[in-house]
Structures are given as C-alpha cells and as structure tokens.
Amino acid sequence: MNPYLVAVLWAIVGAAGGSLVRWGSVRLARLEELEPGAKWWQRYGPPVLSAAVFAVYALQITSVPLLLVRSIFVLVLVQVIFFDFEHHLILDRVMFPAMVLALLVSISPLIISRLGLWQQPWWVGIAVGVGAGMLFLLLGVAGSALFKAEALGFGDVKLALFMGLLLGWPYTVTALFYGVLLAAVGAIAFIVTHRSMKGTIAYGPYLAAGAILMLLQLP
Template identity: 40%
Template sequence: MSPILPSLWYFLAGIGIAILINALAEDLPRRIRPRLPHCPHCDQPYAPARWLALTRRGVPCSQCGQPPPRRPIIVEAVTPLLFAALPWLVPHPVTRLFTALYCAVLILIIVIDLEHFLVLHIVTLPTTLLALLASTIIPDQNWRLALAGAGSGFLLFFLFYWVGQLLFGAGALGFGDVTLSLMLGAMLGFDRIFFALLLGILLGGVSSLVFIGLRRRVHFHIPYGPYLAVAGILMLIWGRQVFLWYTS
C-alpha cells in the first residue's frame, strides 16, 4: 500500500495534535487544569475558528491586545510535517501509531522545558506506564526490553543527577531529566536507550560549546531535556537501524 494516503491522514492528525500540544504547554506548567486554546496573556478563550495559531498570526488578542506568541506556529509547522513523514519512515501501522504518540509527548516536553525549564512528572510518569503496557503489542518490542530500558535509563541519569548534585549543587541537573530518561527507556527498550542517551548528551555538549562561543560567557542554564527528547525522536524512527548497524 502506498504511504501517500496514510501520510495525508497523519498530517491532518498532526495539526490537531499540535493544537493540543500548544494548549497543554500553556496550562500544565502553571499546574492548572488543561483548557481549550486561549490567550497566554489574559486566558481569554479563542473561538474555535481561531484555535489554529496560523489564523491568529499578527492578530492581537481582542481582550488584552497582546500579540500572539510565535511558538504555537512553530509547533503547528513541525508536528504535522513530522507526522506526515512517519508512514514513509515507520512501515508497521502499530509501531507507527505509538511512534506518533511518543513524538507528540516529546514535542510537548521540549516546548515546556525550553520555556519553563521544567520536565513535568505528570507527563513523563503516565507516559512511562503507557509505554510499558504498549510494549506488549508493538512489534520488535516486549515488556522485558521496555522494563530493562526504563530501569537502565533511570539508573544512568540518576547517577548523573547525584554526581551533579555533589559537584555543582542544586540545579546542575533536574530530576525531571531522570524521569525523562526513565520514559525514554520504556519507549525505546534496552537495545536503543543507550544510543538515545549518548546522542542527547552529545547534542547538549555540542550546543553548550556553541552557545558559550557565541555569548562569551558560561554562566547560563541550558536544559538537557530538549536534547534528550530530540534524541528520543530520532531513535524512535531510526533506532532499530542504528542498533542493527552497531551489532552487525
């Protein structure tokens, strides 16, 4: 079957998921119940015709007059395109469905961590449980691999967290990054989690060097969560090929 039609459906689903991600990214960090799309400045609900951020581009809020932020448009551009690519990159429909779901969660984590320096347990822990359960029906995955991956990811980053606390004090590495590694391990399994963590650390290290060179100072905080999440997305899509290449 040609992936063209599934790609179209995934693109349309990605638009809806992007709207949901933007709404959750506004409310979850504030510890309030998620609501329908609304102005981030005054909480004025948007009309359904304005739920899509592209329809609000350049239009100030009717209540407070503040311009809309740019982030929702970026999310609405990236998410549908990523979803549309999945039928071409992930052939099995069950694996593809959960890959899309996991990618949506990771995009949400990236957005919240970049804006608030938070990796929320209310996102990572339920998704970890879901990934453990889903491992029983995803091809080339099983609950043993998922459980071993979750345990390995948690223990490895807990060690980094503990050493960071000893050497640099509070704030060196957030515990949310530990639960994010737990979640990634459950998603990817024991065979791919180490590649994801290594890639995330490398991405973070290279970006830190670039930022230090550009800003000429070292005392600023770069959250590791987005790098781990990006690495997780890459390993969800290409991790099996990387593992087979490494072990061949």
C-alpha cells in the same frame, strides 16, 4: 495510496496534534503557576515540529497501527521539548501517564502479537528504564557535588526512565547518545549567542529529540 499523499495527510494530523499539545501545555503551565510564553516558537513550534516528524514517520513506517502508536509518543516528546525549553521543567503530569502507556505497550501480549510493537521480552524495557533513570540520577548527584549547582533535574531522570521503557535495549543507549550530542551543540550555540559560559541549558529537549530520532529506527 500514494505514500507522499499519506505523508501530507499525516502531517496535517501532526499539526493538529501539536496544536493540542500547545493548548494543553498552556493549561498545564497555569496549573503549575507558570506564565505561558507568547513567542512565535512557543506558539507555533509544537504544531510545526509535530507535522514534520509525522510526515517523516509516515514515509518510513508502513504499519498503520504502529504509526499511530509511535506518533502518540512523538507528541509526548514534543511536549517535553517545548515545555522544558520554555519553563525548564518536565512535568510529572505528562511523564507518569506516558510511562504507564510505554509499559503497557511493552508487557501487553495482545499489542505485541497483533501490532508487532515490541520485539524484546517484556522485562527489557523495565530493566533498561530503571537503569537509565538510575544512571541519570547518579550523574545528577555527581554533577551537583562537583559544580555546586544542579546538573540534571529529576525531570531528566524521569525522562530517561520513560525512554528506557519506550525504546528498550540497545536503542535507549543510542537515543541518549544522540541527546548528549545535540545538547553539546545546544551548549555551544548558547555560549556563542550569549558570549558567556554562565547560565544553564535544559537537557530534556535534547534527550527527547534523541528519542524521536531513535523511535523512527526501531524495528
């Protein structure tokens, strides 16, 4: 089949998945007693971004099972991006199941041998995930002590743990580097648009975007 046709078809699947992400996020927000927003980017951002990422993934990943599994993780990361932008919150209801799924992918011999989803020993993802989570926890504690305000939330710590489980070594480091760079750009944009250095930005969306970029580059 023509690869561009596959990309278009998978983009449609991505748009549907992104719409489902938005639908689920609205209901999760209400469970957390939060009011879902109705701005255009909040409503249409998830399906548009999911469609675009799915199309790019379809052009680059030739294995159908691999494309399917990585696309599922993309939807998780898209949910994190828009929910954290909107509510400054990364949900345990999303992160914990995602961590379990990433862990199963890394330790399941059947998945590893049949689909080629993981090229490292099963314990690498666990070690890197715990290491990344601990690093962000220490950074959060240090930032709070220095600036007398919350620098990194526990949601960011859990996201870093998830990224470690998902990406392994050394890809998690690269993804975190991407995330930090994107966060710096976001911080500059915030300062320029608000003409003030006061305020907070959500780091989760930028870390999740780094994970999406790195997930495409995994072997």
